[in-house]
């Protein structure tokens with residue numbers, strides 16, 4: 001049984017296989033109505049439970065459509081409506097759900113809660129975002145870059161803004177797939193020390209700077225995310241500190257002229273990114289959102305098939 005909790009735990013070989021499967025499945029069902037099952041519905045009869053402690057549009061809909069296209073079905077559970085929300089323990093919840101369903105996707109406030117759930121679960125557990133990481137998102141981002149550039153090896157990616165959960169999953173992926181990663185984050189908003197230690201120890205080509213122009217210099221890809229993540233406090237203080245890291249047209253001009261822009265969405269136009277950038281010709285954000293679907297399918301198959 002395989003859990004999908006963090007890219008740091010997945011081998012480069014498996015990560016590449018997941019990406020290859022996502023590309024193949026996307027191509028194989030081109031032109032079919034979205035609710036039709038795949039020509040090869042690999043998870044027929046399987047049920048995925050999705051537990052949400054935080055809001056979601058893309059993760060919820062992409063996982064729901066993913067399991068349907070693979071021939072299975074899903075249950076959406078709001079944590080607040082479960083006995084979990086009234087104090088039932090994570091171990092008991094994990095052991096009970098394991099008797100009913102085939103896999104669990106969890107979007108949780110605390111990363112440690114997902115690790116605890118996985119420890120007690122007898123079925124695969126997938127991290128659908130925590131305060132510390134967002135691995136499914138980054139696989140979709142990498143798929144989008146492979147579609148655009150052909151390969152990831154040799155690319156220079158620039159993360160600009162808060163060194164948050166999404167940035168952490170990019171750090172985890174860098175040593176596995178051979179891209180260079182510049183992190184442009186203001187002081188006080190750098191990635192978690194464990195992720196910076198991972199970057200150092202992995203031998204990945206990762207550089208940290210507090211200058212956004214240095215971060216994007218000669219980059220093939222510029223990436224932004226919200227300045228105020230779900231659960232973050234002191235929004236006003238964050239917005240002020242992070243404002244110089246907004247991806248404007250002027251900042252984009254410091255990257256390669258061929259550079260593309262990614263954002264996991266939801267976006268806040270005029271805060272972390274200018275409207276002209278996210279809605280402009282360099283933006284791949286809607287391919288990136290669509291690819292969540294194809295990647296969730298490959299991750300579900302990797303866990304279950």
Ligand code: CP
Nearest residue numbers: 056057058059264265
């Ligand atoms: N990018 C992403 O995870 O979006 P949702 O919060 O809508 O799921």
Ligand code: NVA
Nearest residue numbers: 164166225229230265
């Ligand atoms: N960093 C954001 C990502 C949302 C998909 C958050 O955690 O709110």
